[in-house]
Structures are given as C-alpha cells and as structure tokens.
Amino acid sequence: MELKLNVNGRNIKADVPTEMLLVELLRERLGLTGTHIGCDTSQCGACVVHVDGVSVKSCTMLAVAAEGTRVVSIEGLSGPGGGNALHPMQVAFHENHGLQCGFCTPGMIMSAIDFAGRHTAPTEAEVRHWLEGNMCRCTGYQNIVASILAGTAAIHAETSTSSMEAA
Amino acid sequence: MQGFTYHRPTSVADAVVLLQSEGASGIAGGMTLLPVMKHRLATPLALVDLSGIAALGGIEVDGETLTIGAMVRHVAVADSPVVAAAIPALAALAAGIGDPAVRNRGTIGGVLANADPSADYPAAVAGLGATIVTDRREIAAEAMFTGLFATVLAPGELIVAVKFPVPLAAAYAKFRSPASRYAIVGVFVARFAAGVRVAVTGARPSVFRVPEMEAALSARFDPAALAGIAIPPDGLNGDIHAEPAFRAHLVGVMAARAVAAAGSGAA
Numbered sequence: 001m002e003l004k005l006n007v008n009g010r011n012i013k014a015d016v017p018t019e020m021l022l023v024e025l026l027r028e029r030l031g032l033t034g035t036h037i038g039c040d041t042s043q044c045g046a047c048v049v050h051v052d053g054v055s056v057k058s059c060t061m062l063a064v065a066a067e068g069t070r071v072v073s074i075e076g077l078s079g080p081g082g083g084n085a086l087h088p089m090q091v092a093f094h095e096n097h098g099l100q101c102g103f104c105t106p107g108m109i110m111s112a113i114d115f116a117g118r119h120t121a122p123t124e125a126e127v128r129h130w131l132e133g134n135m136c137r138c139t140g141y142q143n144i145v146a147s148i149l150a151g152t153a154a155i156h157a158e159t160s161t162s163s164m165e166a167a
Numbered sequence: 168m169q170g171f172t173y174h175r176p177t178s179v180a181d182a183v184v185l186l187q188s189e190g191a192s193g194i195a196g197g198m199t200l201l202p203v204m205k206h207r208l209a210t211p212l213a214l215v216d217l218s219g220i221a222a223l224g225g226i227e228v229d230g231e232t233l234t235i236g237a238m239v240r241h242v243a244v245a246d247s248p249v250v251a252a253a254i255p256a257l258a259a260l261a262a263g264i265g266d267p268a269v270r271n272r273g274t275i276g277g278v279l280a281n282a283d284p285s286a287d288y289p290a291a292v293a294g295l296g297a298t299i300v301t302d303r304r305e306i307a308a309e310a311m312f313t314g315l316f317a318t319v320l321a322p323g324e325l326i327v328a329v330k331f332p333v334p335l336a337a338a339y340a341k342f343r344s345p346a347s348r349y350a351i352v353g354v355f356v357a358r359f360a361a362g363v364r365v366a367v368t369g370a371r372p373s374v375f376r377v378p379e380m381e382a383a384l385s386a387r388f389d390p391a392a393l394a395g396i397a398i399p400p401d402g403l404n405g406d407i408h409a410e411p412a413f414r415a416h417l418v419g420v421m422a423a424r425a426v427a428a429a430g431s432g433a434a
C-alpha cells in the first residue's frame with residue numbers, strides 16, 4: 001500500500017505491506033535502527049517514538065496508520081541535518097549516567113520528552129508513574145529518574161530563555 | 168503478522184458495510200488487537216481502521232448524561248475538563264490505564280468490545296449503569312458483558328458511543344498488577360439519588376455488581392457500612408498473581424477505599 005508521511009523532517013513515500021508495523025518501517029525500510037524492539041507484548045517501551053507529537057509504541061501501530069503524520073524517532077532529536085548536537089534530554093541522560101547497556105534508552109528519551117512537554121515542575125513520583133511503560137533491565141531506574149528531572153528542568157529553562165530573547 | 172486488506176472509512180455507515188465482509192475486523196487503538204495478531208491468535212482478512220470516523224469522537228455533557236465517543240482515547244478522557252467536571256472518577260480511571268503510550272492510542276470502544284476480565288472501563292460502565300450505543304441499538308450495561316472476552320455485540324456491530332449517567336459522587340479503586348497495570352481487582356462505586364451501585368472488575372470472567380454492598384451503602388454511605396460483608400471466593404479468578412480467596416478479600420478492601428474516596432469528594 002502506498003504511504004506518505006514525514007519522518008524526522010523528511011517527507012517519505014513508500015510502498016509497504018499492510019501488515020508492516022511502524023517500527024519495521026523505521027528500522028528495516030528507513031535504516032533508523034535507534035528505535036528498538038524489546039518485546040512482542042507491547043509492554044517494554046523500547047520502541048517509543050512520537051507520532052504528531054505524542055509518544056506511541058511503534059511496535060503496536062501499523063505503518064499504514066501513520067499516513068499523513070509527522071513521526072520523530074531518536075535520530076530526529078538533534079534537529080534537521082543531524083550532527084552531533086544532543087537534545088537537552090539526551091544531555092541529561094549523559095550527565096546523570098541514565099543508561100548502562102543503552103537498549104531501553106531511545107524509548108526512555110522519547111517518553112521523557114513527551115513527559116517534559118506535559119509537566120513544568122514534576123515530582124519524582126510523577127516521573128516514576130510516567131515510566132510505567134518503559135522497562136530497563138540494567139539501571140534500577142534511579143539515574144533514569146534523575147535524568148528526566150534534570151532534562152525536564154533544562155528544557156523549560158531553555159524555553160523560558162528563548163521566550164525572553166524573543167520578547 | 169499475516170497480510171490483510173486495510174480500509175480507513177470516514178463514516179459509520181461505510182465501516183458497517185466493510186465489517187460485513189468475510190474475516191473483517193475493526194481496529195481502534197490496536198493496543199490489544201495488534202499484539203493478538205502478532206501471536207496469530209487473530210488472523211483477520213481485512214482490517215477496518217475506525218480512526219478516520221469523526222462521528223466516533225467527542226466528549227459531551229447533556230443534562231445528566233456524559234457521552235463519550237467510541238474512538239475517544241484514554242488520554243483524552245483523563246485530560247478532559249468536561250469529564251473532570253461531570254464524573255471525575257472516570258477521568259481518574261482513564262489516567263490509571265496501562266501506561267502513557269497505551270493511553271495515547273487505546274480507546275474506550277476497544278476496551279468494551281474486547282471485554283478483558285481485568286479491564287477498567289467495564290467497572291465504570293456497570294457501576295454507573297451506562298448505555299452502550301451501537302450502529303443499530305442501545306445496550307444496557309447489565310446486558311453487555313456475557314463472559315470471558317465475550318459481549319452481546321453481533322459480528323460486525325460497531326460501538327458508536329457510551330452514555331454515562333452523572334452520579335452524585337463516585338470513585339474507582341484498583342489493585343493493579345505491577346507488571347501489566349491491569350486490575351487484579353477494581354471496584355467502582357457510584358452514589359445516585361436512587362441508591363448506590365458497586366461494580367467489580369478483575370475478579371470474575373466479567374464485571375459484576377454486589378447487591379449486599381449496594382444495599383448497605385444505600386442505607387449508609389460509609390466504608391464502615393461494608394463491615395461483615397464477605398465475598399465468597401467460589402467462582403472467582405485465580406492465577407499466579409492472586410488466588411480466589413485473595414481476590415475475594417481485595418473486593419472488600421477496594422470497595423471500602425472507593426467509598427472513602429467518593430465520600431471525601433476526592434476521586
């Protein structure tokens with residue numbers, strides 16, 4: 001089936017089988033292997049991407065259902081043109097040692113950015129509640145929670161500075 | 168997954184026609200259907216995606232009735248100021264389903280059609296005495312769920328909306344599975360002028376009401392009124408998470424918590 005969507009700022013046209021999952025489109029067709037597959041029960045969250053700004057499990061969405069949407073995967077965070085500039089949430093994970101093997105990290109970061117968009121001054125309990133759909137087998141979550149609190153603060157500090165500049 | 172033809176109709180009438188074809192299945196959020204298809208427990212020949220049908224959306228209050236469209240996602244119920252004003256317990260229930268990504272896709276119609284014994288919404292439907300509106304009729308809460316993953320819906324019948332009577336007070340208390348977040352036992356309590364309703368999910372193959380608790384709470388809406396009302400464990404679900412006797416105990420505990428929350432106005 002013919003499919004048109006925008007992935008990480010690029011307009012994509014692809015002819016895909018109806019049963020292809022969004023995660024398969026990203027990984028196998030577009031070579032965006034940063035989005036991981038950690039389970040087949042829709043529970044682990046390693047596959048989380050943003051579809052029209054909202055976090056979804058890309059293993060539990062048909063590629064054809066993403067027709068006309070804007071998808072952002074972990075590769076799209078550093079902005080158009082790629083490069084090595086990290087997103088503030090990625091910086092926070094780096095600085096707070098929020099990963100060990102890194103398998104869960106792309107999904108954690110995509111979920112965390114959706115969280116930051118909905119919370120300006122979150123509590124630790126809110127972060128932990130939000131992470132119910134993201135599993136990590138290494139870290140014990142402590143540093144992930146610290147990363148998300150720091151990343152959320154950094155994102156809001158950045159937006160308030162840029163809106164001050166704009167004013 | 169096995170291949171299928173894919174349709175995305177924009178009207179209820181077109182969807183109903185497409186659902187008549189051999190092996191056709193509707194797909195809403197896909198949060199249950201796609202995992203089931205991955206395991207080949209369902210192999211539909213055609214999928215009818217319901218997400219393009221505007222008539223299945225929308226949340227509105229009209230007098231004493233809150234109407235929620237079948238395709239309304241859990242996140243929209245959780246965040247809706249209209250739901251928060253009319254039935255805050257329902258917004259809180261939706262906010263406690265699964266995890267954020269599940270809530271961003273999963274829909275109320277999908278949950279009710281699927282009739283998982285541990286799903287949350289059936290407790291609200293039975294507890295509030297809701298009406299399920301389909302493309303062809305209205306189904307009373309009592310008639311909707313007929314057993315494990317079973318409803319009275321005919322093949323190809325489409326849920327269009329759910330109409331919830333607005334109670335004086337209500338609350339939902341759930342003892343959640345730490346792994347899946349589904350209810351091991353969930354109890355929805357609603358107080359109306361005509362009396363109190365108590366509905367339990369997670370404990371039997373499908374949702375049920377507890378007349379003894381309803382009578383006691385209608386006389387006195389206080390957790391203490393539940394003292395001495397025991398739920399017999401016979402016929403209750405048992406699994407690695409909770410044996411029937413533990414579930415029976417949890418029904419009492421969750422009911423008391425729900426009454427306390429409803430009584431204090433917090434839900």
Ligand SMILES: Cc1cc2nc3c(=O)[nH]c(=O)nc-3n(C[C@H](O)[C@H](O)[C@H](O)COP(=O)(O)OP(=O)(O)OC[C@H]3O[C@@H](n4cnc5c(N)ncnc54)[C@H](O)[C@@H]3O)c2cc1C
Binds near residue numbers: 200237264269347
């Ligand atoms: C990790 C995880 C955790 C979860 N935790 C919880 C939880 O804590 N509590 C809870 O209640 N649920 C939970 N769920 C289930 C979730 O709420 C799903 O959204 C729900 O079971 C199915 O809704 P859906 O919109 O995704 O339906 P789909 O998966 O798209 O469809 C399910 C079935 O319903 C049918 N259907 C869908 N819409 C209609 C309609 N309008 N009319 C007729 N038939 C229809 C479909 O044909 C299909 O047979 C969880 C799911 C996952 C993956």
Ligand code: FES
Binds near residue numbers: 037038044058
């Ligand atoms: S791969 Fe585990 S939730 Fe998507």
Ligand code: FES
Binds near residue numbers: 100101102104135
């Ligand atoms: S860092 Fe290894 S799974 Fe999270």
